[in-house]
Amino acid sequence: MKKYIKVTATFDCDGNLIPEYIYWDDNRKYPIDRITDVRYAASLKAGGAGIRYTCMILGKERFLFLEENRWFVDAKETK
Amino acid sequence: MNILNAVDQNKYKKDRVILHSDCNGFYASVECLHNPKLRNKPVAVSGDAENRHGIILAKNEIAKKYGVKTGEAIWQAKQKCPELETLSPHFDLYKRFSKMARRIYSDYTDRIESFGLDEAWLDVTHNIGKNGYETAIEINRRIKEELGITVSIGVSFNKIFAKFGSDYKKPDAITLITRDNYKDIVWNSPAEDLLYVGRATKKKLNKLGIYTIGDIANTPLGFLRKHLGKWGDLIYGFANGYDSSPVAHMNENSDVKSIGNSTTTPRDMKTFEDVKIVMYVLCDSVCRRMREQGFMSRTVGISVRDNELSSFTRQYTMDEYTNLTKDITTAAINLFKKSCKMQRPLRSIGVSVTDFVHDNIPHQMSILNNEERLMQNRELDKTIDRLKKRFGNYIVRPAVLIGDNGLSAFNPKDDHTVHPISYL
Numbered sequence: 001m002k003k004y005i006k007v008t009a010t011f012d013c014d015g016n017l018i019p020e021y022i023y024w025d026d027n028r029k030y031p032i033d034r035i036t037d038v039r040y041a042a043s044l045k046a047g048g049a050g051i052r053y054t055c056m057i058l059g060k061e062r063f064l065f066l067e068e069n070r071w072f073v074d075a076k077e078t079k
Numbered sequence: 080m081n082i083l084n085a086v087d088q089n090k091y092k093k094d095r096v097i098l099h100s101d102c103n104g105f106y107a108s109v110e111c112l113h114n115p116k117l118r119n120k121p122v123a124v125s126g127d128a129e130n131r132h133g134i135i136l137a138k139n140e141i142a143k144k145y146g147v148k149t150g151e152a153i154w155q156a157k158q159k160c161p162e163l164e165t166l167s168p169h170f171d172l173y174k175r176f177s178k179m180a181r182r183i184y185s186d187y188t189d190r191i192e193s194f195g196l197d198e199a200w201l202d203v204t205h206n207i208g209k210n211g212y213e214t215a216i217e218i219n220r221r222i223k224e225e226l227g228i229t230v231s232i233g234v235s236f237n238k239i240f241a242k243f244g245s246d247y248k249k250p251d252a253i254t255l256i257t258r259d260n261y262k263d264i265v266w267n268s269p270a271e272d273l274l275y276v277g278r279a280t281k282k283k284l285n286k287l288g289i290y291t292i293g294d295i296a297n298t299p300l301g302f303l304r305k306h307l308g309k310w311g312d313l314i315y316g317f318a319n320g321y322d323s324s325p326v327a328h329m330n331e332n333s334d335v336k337s338i339g340n341s342t343t344t345p346r347d348m349k350t351f352e353d354v355k356i357v358m359y360v361l362c363d364s365v366c367r368r369m370r371e372q373g374f375m376s377r378t379v380g381i382s383v384r385d386n387e388l389s390s391f392t393r394q395y396t397m398d399e400y401t402n403l404t405k406d407i408t409t410a411a412i413n414l415f416k417k418s419c420k421m422q423r424p425l426r427s428i429g430v431s432v433t434d435f436v437h438d439n440i441p442h443q444m445s446i447l448n449n450e451e452r453l454m455q456n457r458e459l460d461k462t463i464d465r466l467k468k469r470f471g472n473y474i475v476r477p478a479v480l481i482g483d484n485g486l487s488a489f490n491p492k493d494d495h496t497v498h499p500i501s502y503l
Binding site: 002039040041042043044045046047048049068 | 112113114115175176179182223224225226227228
């Protein structure tokens, strides 16, 4: 399921946009420990396309997408 | 463009490598990407039925299997496929995806010529390290990965055969048409598969016993010319692989030959006042677009379609070149008055301008015209353009539009500016 989320990101001196923290529903702030890959990609699961950041968050690999000026992730559906 | 230039056999010393990339069911594919739940259902993107724009604009592969066709009415499509999901279009999204595809193409060449939002020719002759077919495979893969949609690509030595190739096998396919195989692939296909052979030309050709593209190629040119005029030269050249038109550079604006807007109104136009309201809106958009692009025009055209779908077009050439909204609107309304008696209610009308000169050419003042008024109107248009740009289309409007939002509440300039493009 596509879920737009709040992200804190910075521009480095070369103009690269680097996400640093993501914010979840419970208002908790999760730091992005490492970004292992950045590329243009589509997400068939969440339904969208943009720049995909492969992030390590709490030791797990997660995809974070920048779709124009919004960030989204593929979230598990809660029942 | 001179037609004979378009089919000049001796223009290039060496064969070019041209790709034509066509996004499959573009609007529907983009919608399905964004709505994963729809992916296994028959889906079509359609205009707004309530505003009587209810035709199918694009469909996905599943809907295609049911026989749903682009251009047919929603009810016709639903008869073939009752469970068809119809969605309203999101043109901004499609434009974004079109731009993303162009970004990928630009990694391989700077000669990219768009043909609508979903198609483009690429001249990759000078792409070092990969041949045309390999480049096509890579583009096909990247579009899938980066955009989440599929493309069919035709690879050939001219634009016409490349386009033919992208239509030949779809979706998600690559067709290579070379000098060795074009007679097997292209020539055995029906004549109407060739660009520029539409319904009317097909009918004419069939009457002459010409059914395939190979038949066109093997018919003596004089015979085709006799029956089709200069188009005979063109399709004869296309069928034989002589198309020599270049792929435009990505920074070149293709030559604008006309600017037009048309609309099907939410209700039929029954009186002249109704027509006048719609004409004002259309002329405002056409003139603003003309001024934005720095043109003045001398010829105004109108197209009219009544509620029984019979239609006609008329043109009028003015004495002077102009881009003033007032002049064009007056000319269009007068042309309409002269040519339409409104015996039946009207369903749609359109306004277009052609015959352009740049607006910076010196202006010969006339002692007969009221030049002061001309300058005032020019300033007025400039001011209105600025206001509309800053505060939106509806910030300032002619008084004639007040009171009938049913007919005038549309913005042809910005609503979905996907202007049709012609090949020549």
